[in-house]
Each structure stands twice: as structure tokens, then as C-alpha cells.
Amino acid sequence: MTTAAMTAKMREGRGFIAALDQSGGSTPKALRQYGIAETAWSDEAGMFDLMHAMRARIMTSPAFTGEKVIGAILFEQTMDRTVDGTPTARFLWEKRGVVPFLKIDKGLEAEADGVQLMKPIAGLDALLARAVAAGIFGTKERSVINAANARGIEAAVAQQFALGRQVIAAGLMPILEPEVTISIPDKAAAESLLRDAILAELDRLPADQQVMLKLSLPSVDNFYLPLVDHPRVLRVVALSGGHARDAANAILARNRGVIASFSRALTEGLNAQQSDAEFNAMLGQAIEGIWAASVAG
Structure with missing residues (x-):
């Protein structure tokens, strides 16, 4: 992996960053929104297995490519796992053209x-x-x-x-x-x-x-x-912060040079019970809308 190529993608890429970094405290809520009840796991390991399966389903979707998703933020356990048999960070960059980040707090x-x-x-x-x-x-x-x-x-x-x-x-x-x-x-x-x-x-x-x-x-x-234009800033990204996706996209589109780094707003509408066709269509629609708002300015 070349840092220079990733830096160039972050500086020049027309797209947004997917925040796939829910940690222990926020994982149960994320799984509930995905249609998986807390009765579906008996311990933390089982919970994280289900969360990784959701993230892997997103990352392997045909809609999830570096054409519109230029980066992805991972939870530490996600970095340590594999997607389609490839370590997650390598899968993102080598198979999808998506720059990998790690949540460290x-x-x-x-x-x-x-x-x-x-x-x-x-x-x-x-x-x-x-x-x-x-x-x-x-x-x-x-x-x-x-x-x-x-x-x-x-x-x-x-x-x-x-x-x-x-x-x-x-x-x-x-x-x-x-x-x-x-x-x-x-x-x-x-x-x-x-x-x-x-x-x-x-x-x-x-x-x-x-x-x-x-x-x-x-x-x-x-x-x-002034932050977007500052020479010490590679990129300014925005979180949805609790706004529904459409509302977040509308605000984002009015802010020049700022791109999305959405978590819940990205996965809004996705459900474990959806067929692959339904899931990929819903994710594709979400990616299209967030991408359009990110490149509007």
C-alpha cells in the first residue's frame, strides 16, 4: 500500500468517508437498527461477530467502491478481522479502492x-x-x-x-x-x-x-x-450528528469543500432480513445521496 496514493485519494477524491466504527457501547443500537435484537447474541463476542457480518456485507456490496466511498473508518476489531478472506484494511484498499482509517479513542x-x-x-x-x-x-x-x-x-x-x-x-x-x-x-x-x-x-x-x-x-x-482552505488541513469531513440522512445531506450540500463521514445516516434503512438485491439497492441509494451532497460544493 502506498501512503502517497492514499494521501492523493484523500486530497482529491470526489466522494465521502463511511464511518463503520461503532464500538462496544454503540453496537447494540446499531444492530437493533439493522433488525437484529439483543436476544440474538449471548455474549460480547457474539455481538461483535454479528456486527462484523453487517460491516462485511456493506464492504462487499457492489455499491461500496472507491468511486464514491473514498475512505472508511474501522473499529479495532474490524481491522483485526478479514473480509472475504483478506485482512480488512487490505481488502478495502486493494479490492475496493477505499482508504482505511482506524478509530483509536x-x-x-x-x-x-x-x-x-x-x-x-x-x-x-x-x-x-x-x-x-x-x-x-x-x-x-x-x-x-x-x-x-x-x-x-x-x-x-x-x-x-x-x-x-x-x-x-x-x-x-x-x-x-x-x-x-x-x-x-x-x-x-x-x-x-x-x-x-x-x-x-x-x-x-x-x-x-x-x-x-x-x-x-x-x-x-x-x-x-477557513479550515477547508487551511494549508495544514488535508480534508474536512462532517458527521451527521443525529440528523436523518436527507436532512444531513441537505445541509452538507450547502457547505463547500466539506464531505460526509456518516455512520448511522449511511446505514439508515438497511436490514439483516433484506435479500442481497434489496440490501444492495438500499445501500446504493444511500451512497448515491451522500456522494451527491459531498461533491455538491
């Missing part, structure tokens, strides 16, 4: 100063080394902003960039994700503080380093253009 701390910082990531250096060996291109790390609190937002952004520098040092591309909760009353004010804090950190990065950013869809269209 281990959940959130309790809220303080209006934000939830990331918990410490034990064994991070070893995990990053495993990711490089597996053919992973980059990482994703999420924290959450629940209020327009300058102290909290600055702390969240500082933590994201500190982790990002560690990821870069390991030879990987970090996707920094300080998510603003879309339902908070002061969302626009929080986004203003967030943009300023990110710009300050970007300006401190060395000229030969870049990061990617994963942000909530903004309250004001094109609010994140």
Missing part, C-alpha cells in the same frame, strides 16, 4: 467545562504500530462539546492536537473529531469558539504536517471554510 470522560474529553488511550504506541502494519492510512479520535465554554473547548482542541501529533509521529494521518452536539442551544457560539481554537492550533503545526478534521454540520453555511 476509548470513549469519553465525564463532562467538565461543558466538554467530554477523551479517556486515556492505554497502549497507544503499540496500537498505532499495529495499524501501520495492517495497512491503515489514518486514525479517528472523538471528543464532545456540549456548551459554548471557551475553557472547555480550548482543552478539547488541545487534547485533539496533542494526540494528532502522536499519530503523525507514527506515520499516520489523524482525523481530529471535536464533535459539537447538534441539540445544544448555544451551538453556533460553540462552533465559533471551536473554529478559533482549531485555527490557532493549525497555525502552530509545522509546515510539513497536516491533519484532517471531522466536525458537526455547522449552524451557518460555509462557517468552516
Whole structure:
């Protein structure tokens, strides 16, 4: 796998990133939405087997190719498994032309100063080394902003960039994700503080380093253009954040240079009981809509 080819695909690719990285806490809900009840498994291993089967079904679908899906974010267990007999990251890049990323955060701390910082990531250096060996291109790390609190937002952004520098040092591309909760009353004010804090950190990065950013869809269209256009930013992607797919697509289409990195909005409507033809048609429809919104700007 060539990092240069993956970097070029991320910089120039017309498409979006599929977020297939539900972890232990969010997996039961994702499986319920897929039509699999919690009675279908007896332990965590069985739950993750079912989740991997769902992800593999998505990744092997004829609709899931690098023509419109330029990247995919994986859960650690997904990286460690195979798809059609090929290690997952290699399958994505070699068989589908999709750039593989790895979710590395281990959940959130309790809220303080209006934000939830990331918990410490034990064994991070070893995990990053495993990711490089597996053919992973980059990482994703999420924290959450629940209020327009300058102290909290600055702390969240500082933590994201500190982790990002560690990821870069390991030879990987970090996707920094300080998510603003879309339902908070002061969302626009929080986004203003967030943009300023990110710009300050970007300006401190060395000229030969870049990061990617994963942000909530903004309250004001094109609010994140200064980040899209910043030379230290490879790509800005957006999470759906709880919006239904059509609503998320409509907002995304109005934001120049921002592409999707949707999770629940991507799998909306998929069901374990669907025939392959029905499943592939539904997934194809979802991919088409998210792709169109991603390239609209």
C-alpha cells in the first residue's frame, strides 16, 4: 500500500468517508437498527461477530467502491478481522479502492467545562504500530462539546492536537473529531469558539504536517471554510450528528469543500432480513445521496 496514493485519494477524491466504527457501547443500537435484537447474541463476542457480518456485507456490496466511498473508518476489531478472506484494511484498499482509517479513542470522560474529553488511550504506541502494519492510512479520535465554554473547548482542541501529533509521529494521518452536539442551544457560539481554537492550533503545526478534521454540520453555511482552505488541513469531513440522512445531506450540500463521514445516516434503512438485491439497492441509494451532497460544493 502506498501512503502517497492514499494521501492523493484523500486530497482529491470526489466522494465521502463511511464511518463503520461503532464500538462496544454503540453496537447494540446499531444492530437493533439493522433488525437484529439483543436476544440474538449471548455474549460480547457474539455481538461483535454479528456486527462484523453487517460491516462485511456493506464492504462487499457492489455499491461500496472507491468511486464514491473514498475512505472508511474501522473499529479495532474490524481491522483485526478479514473480509472475504483478506485482512480488512487490505481488502478495502486493494479490492475496493477505499482508504482505511482506524478509530483509536476509548470513549469519553465525564463532562467538565461543558466538554467530554477523551479517556486515556492505554497502549497507544503499540496500537498505532499495529495499524501501520495492517495497512491503515489514518486514525479517528472523538471528543464532545456540549456548551459554548471557551475553557472547555480550548482543552478539547488541545487534547485533539496533542494526540494528532502522536499519530503523525507514527506515520499516520489523524482525523481530529471535536464533535459539537447538534441539540445544544448555544451551538453556533460553540462552533465559533471551536473554529478559533482549531485555527490557532493549525497555525502552530509545522509546515510539513497536516491533519484532517471531522466536525458537526455547522449552524451557518460555509462557517468552516477557513479550515477547508487551511494549508495544514488535508480534508474536512462532517458527521451527521443525529440528523436523518436527507436532512444531513441537505445541509452538507450547502457547505463547500466539506464531505460526509456518516455512520448511522449511511446505514439508515438497511436490514439483516433484506435479500442481497434489496440490501444492495438500499445501500446504493444511500451512497448515491451522500456522494451527491459531498461533491455538491
